[in-house]
Amino acid sequence: MTDERSGATTSDTTTSDTTARAEGDAAGPPLPGYVHVYSGKVRDLYAPVDPVTGETDQTRLLLVASDRVSAYDWVLDSLIPDKGAILTQLSLWWFERLADLVPNHVVSTDVPAQVAGRAVLVRRLQMVPVEAIGRAYLTGSGLVEYRERGSVCGVSLPQGLTEASRLPEPIFTPTTKAPIGSHDEAITYEEVVAQVGAATAAQLRRLTTAILARGNEIAAQRGVLIADTKVEFGIEPDGSLVLADEVLTPDSSRFWPASEWVPGRPQRSYDKQFVRDWLTSAESGWDRHGEQPPPALPSSVVEQTRATYVAAYESITGRRFE
Incomplete structure (x- = not known):
């Protein structure tokens, strides 16, 4: 967990098609057969559209994980390659191992080719x-x-x-x-x-x-x-x-x-700590407590962050990320 949460919250998507915008955020790509209804910090939500009636499905949503990255309640201009696919595949892996504790929202992984691997069809809740x-x-x-x-x-x-x-x-x-x-x-x-x-x-x-x-x-x-x-x-x-x-x-x-792990000191994390550390460094020149958006990330930070996400996926699942 990060102290500033990442990921789109779907709390309003059951009742509204309003698109939320964050500084530096962008709407998801158009998908044939779906209408875009919401974008959060990381995820984009679409509703299936009936090809005959043109009506929006009120029971399901397409949840698409983007490669956007957020930090300190800002969505950055920089993308982390493969991040959306890693989050989606790791969540699916965990959903299987938690199924006896609590049901989950996944309906199908049969999704449009444009978002294959980083999207799931879910129940609208x-x-x-x-x-x-x-x-x-x-x-x-x-x-x-x-x-x-x-x-x-x-x-x-x-x-x-x-x-x-x-x-x-x-x-x-x-x-x-x-x-x-x-x-x-x-x-x-x-x-x-x-x-x-x-x-x-x-x-x-x-x-x-x-x-x-x-x-x-x-x-x-x-x-x-x-x-x-x-x-x-x-x-x-x-x-x-x-x-x-x-x-x-x-x-x-x-x-x-x-x-x-050694108590008494900060620990190295398998997450976007590279992003936070750089943003709060003198090199970035950014004031975390100010009103200006964060600058774009250097390529080295992007690469290190991607490598960390891949390492987290591979360490936990025992699978190679393709």
């Missing part, structure tokens, strides 16, 4: 308006809050923890789901209950921590630790939850090489 975040290790904004309060999102933690400490068990640390360009804010479990109800809140907490725990069981066998993750859920008519968007990818999670 009403999305839960909360970012479901789980933490297994203490780092990032969770560490900052722990140092101030001894807790994260209202969850009390043992004394003496430090950077990258393993938590006794995964914890649920939700945030608001802010519009593109705004920042998510940490909230307590009680605030989630107030927003979505006790039953849904309990499901969110149980499934988020179970997904993270299962993910770590599998990833640890492959030499990877999952420090934290963000998952998206849709709501069925009966109130049950469906796993949606992406799951346990370098964009939605923080992966660490297990062989290098």
Whole structure:
């Protein structure tokens, strides 16, 4: 997980065809037989169109992962080659291994040739308006809050923890789901209950921590630790939850090489840390807290970031990325 979340949220796509724009973002490519309905930071959403009636399908969506990259709530002008395919293929791999815990939104991988490998046909769902975040290790904004309060999102933690400490068990640390360009804010479990109800809140907490725990069981066998993750859920008519968007990818999670894990210091990550590090370096000349968009990435940063995404995919799945 990153502290600024990446990936399109589909919370409004069940009721609106409004296209959201972010600084530096671009609409997805036109696809015959589909109408573009929404673009988030990373993903583009299309609705199938009936070739006879011309009516838009209200039950399914085509979810396309682009090669765009976001950082610090900005969508950059630079693209990371193959990123969309890696996120899609890794999510599909994980969906299979989590199917006994929670159903997912995938209907089919039979998609238009223009987006083959980086798109899936999914169920159209009403999305839960909360970012479901789980933490297994203490780092990032969770560490900052722990140092101030001894807790994260209202969850009390043992004394003496430090950077990258393993938590006794995964914890649920939700945030608001802010519009593109705004920042998510940490909230307590009680605030989630107030927003979505006790039953849904309990499901969110149980499934988020179970997904993270299962993910770590599998990833640890492959030499990877999952420090934290963000998952998206849709709501069925009966109130049950469906796993949606992406799951346990370098964009939605923080992966660490297990062989290098040493509590007390920052860890090397299998994610877009190269992007963040360069943007906050003197070389970029960019003010993270200002109002100007980030500059384009140097080719070396693009190449290193792509290599890291490929390494994450290959380490976890044991498959060669083609």
